[in-house]
Amino acid sequence: MIPAAFDYHAPSSLAEATALLARHGEDAKVLSGGQSLIPMMKLRLASPRHLVDINRIPGLAYIREADGSLRIGALAREADLEESDLVRTRYPILLDASRVIADPLVRNLATVCGNLAHGDPANDHPAAMLALGAELVATGPKGERRIAVGSFFTGPFATTLARDEILTEVRVPAPPPRSGGAYLKLERKVGDFATAAVAVQVTLGLGGECERVGIGLTNVGPTPIAARKAEAFLKGKRPDEAAVKQAAQLAAEEARPAADLRGPTEYKRDLVRVLTARALRKALERARGGR
Amino acid sequence: MRVGVTVNGEKREADVEPRLLLVHLLREVFRLTGTHIGCDTTHCGACTVLLEGRPVKSCTVFAVQADGKELMTVEGLEQDGKLHPLQEGFWQEHGLQCGYCTPGMLMTGYAFLRKHPKPTEDEIRWAISGNLCRCTGYVNIVKAVQYAAAKLSQGGA
Numbered sequence: 001m002i003p004a005a006f007d008y009h010a011p012s013s014l015a016e017a018t019a020l021l022a023r024h025g026e027d028a029k030v031l032s033g034g035q036s037l038i039p040m041m042k043l044r045l046a047s048p049r050h051l052v053d054i055n056r057i058p059g060l061a062y063i064r065e066a067d068g069s070l071r072i073g074a075l076a077r078e079a080d081l082e083e084s085d086l087v088r089t090r091y092p093i094l095l096d097a098s099r100v101i102a103d104p105l106v107r108n109l110a111t112v113c114g115n116l117a118h119g120d121p122a123n124d125h126p127a128a129m130l131a132l133g134a135e136l137v138a139t140g141p142k143g144e145r146r147i148a149v150g151s152f153f154t155g156p157f158a159t160t161l162a163r164d165e166i167l168t169e170v171r172v173p174a175p176p177p178r179s180g181g182a183y184l185k186l187e188r189k190v191g192d193f194a195t196a197a198v199a200v201q202v203t204l205g206l207g208g209e210c211e212r213v214g215i216g217l218t219n220v221g222p223t224p225i226a227a228r229k230a231e232a233f234l235k236g237k238r239p240d241e242a243a244v245k246q247a248a249q250l251a252a253e254e255a256r257p258a259a260d261l262r263g264p265t266e267y268k269r270d271l272v273r274v275l276t277a278r279a280l281r282k283a284l285e286r287a288r289g290g291r
Numbered sequence: 292m293r294v295g296v297t298v299n300g301e302k303r304e305a306d307v308e309p310r311l312l313l314v315h316l317l318r319e320v321f322r323l324t325g326t327h328i329g330c331d332t333t334h335c336g337a338c339t340v341l342l343e344g345r346p347v348k349s350c351t352v353f354a355v356q357a358d359g360k361e362l363m364t365v366e367g368l369e370q371d372g373k374l375h376p377l378q379e380g381f382w383q384e385h386g387l388q389c390g391y392c393t394p395g396m397l398m399t400g401y402a403f404l405r406k407h408p409k410p411t412e413d414e415i416r417w418a419i420s421g422n423l424c425r426c427t428g429y430v431n432i433v434k435a436v437q438y439a440a441a442k443l444s445q446g447g448a
C-alpha cells in the first residue's frame with residue numbers, strides 16, 4: 001500500500017520543527033516513531049501533505065530522573081523504556097505497559113510521547129500516565145507549556161495539543177516510599193489493541209491506608225478514562241479485599257465501552273472489574289515491597 | 292529526494308519519492324529481494340531488517356528516514372559463501388516450511404542473539420512475537436535459534 005504523496009521535512013531543531021508546523025497547520029503531521037501514523041497513511045486514513053520528521057533533532061531520546069520526576073523525551077522508544085534499569089526498578093507500571101504495546105519490532109521505533117500524542121483511546125501509555133498523574137510538556141513556536149495528563153485527551157484521536165505544538169516530554173512524579181503500580185491488559189494476541197486494560201498506581205501511608213491512588217482505563221471509552229470514583233473511594237481507606245472489590249466495581253461503572261469484534265459492552269465492563277481488582281492487588285503487593 | 296544508505300556494508304544511493312517505503316527501496320530499487328513483503332500492515336514481520344542494528348518492520352519506515360543510516364538485510368548474513376550459524380540452524384532444525392517468514396525471523400533472531408547470547412526458550416519466543424509464521428513452525432524456529440546460540444557460544448562465526 002502506497003501512502004499519498006507528501007513533502008518531507010527533516011528539521012534539525014525544535015524551533016525549526018514548530019515553525020514548519022505553524023506554517024503548514026492542518027496539512028502537517030509530526031513523524032516520530034511512525035508506527036501508528038505510517039500504517040494510517042498507507043490505509044489513506046491520514047494523508048498529510050507535509051511530514052515533519054523530528055527524528056533528526058538531537059537531544060530528545062532521554063529517559064532520566066530530574067527534580068523529583070522521571071523525564072521521558074520525545075524520541076525515547078518503547079524499547080528504551082523496556083531496557084531502562086531506572087524504569088524497571090522505580091516505575092514497574094511503565095515496564096508492564098511498554099511490554100504489551102504492539103510487538104518487540106514495533107517497539108524499537110514507537111515512542112512513548114507518540115503513544116500519548118496520537119490520542120488513541122486504545123493506546124496503553126495514556127492509562128498508565130493517568131494513574132501516575134503525569135504532566136506533559138508541549139513545545140510550540142512560543143515556547144513550552146505544561147499540561148496535566150488528566151486534561152490532555154479530549155476525544156478519539158484528539159488532544160489539547162495545538163497544531164504547531166510537539167509533545168516533547170512526559171514528566172512522571174517520582175514515587176514516594178511505599179508506592180507500587182501495575183498495568184494489566186487483555187489482548188487477543190500479541191500486537192493487538194487491548195480488549196480492556198487497567199493501570200493502577202498506589203502510595204500507602206504509614207498506617208497502611210491508601211494515601212494516593214490513580215486508576216486509568218484503556219480502550220473502554222472514547223478517550224482514556226481516569227476512574228475518579230474508584231480512586232476517591234479508596235483514598236484514606238485500608239485497601240482490604242472488600243475495598244479492592246468495591247473499587248473494581250466502581251471502575252467498571254465508570255467504563256464506557258463500545259461493542260466491537262473484541263466483545264460486547266457487558267463483557268468489557270466486567271473485564272474492567274476483574275482487571276482493576278487484579279491490578280490493585282499487584283500494585284499493593286509492589287507497594288509493600290514485592291515484585 | 293536523494294537517499295544514501297549503507298546496506299550490508301555497501302554504500303548505496305537512490306533518488307526517491309518521500310512516500311517510498313524502505314522495503315520498496317530495498318526490493319525494487321536495490322533489487323535486494325530477500326526481504327519479503329507479507330501483510331504490509333505492520334503485523335507480520337516478514338519485512339524485518341536491521342536499522343542501525345535494531346530490527347524494524349521496513350514496510351513501516353519511509354526510505355528517506357534511513358538516509359545516512361546503516362541497514363542490514365538477510366543478504367548480509369552469509370559471509371564468503373558460508374551460511375551464518377542462524378541460517379544453518381534453520382536448515383538443520385527444519386525451521387521453515389514455505390519460507391516466507393524466514394528472512395524476518397532470521398533478522399530478528401540475529402539482532403536478538405547479539406543481545407542475548409544465552410537465551411531461554413521463553414526469551415526466544417518473546418523476541419519473535421512480532422514475526423508471524425503461518426505454517427506454524429514455531430517449535431522448529433525456536434530450535435533453530437537455540438542451535439545458533441549454541442554454535443555461536445562455541446565461537447562459530
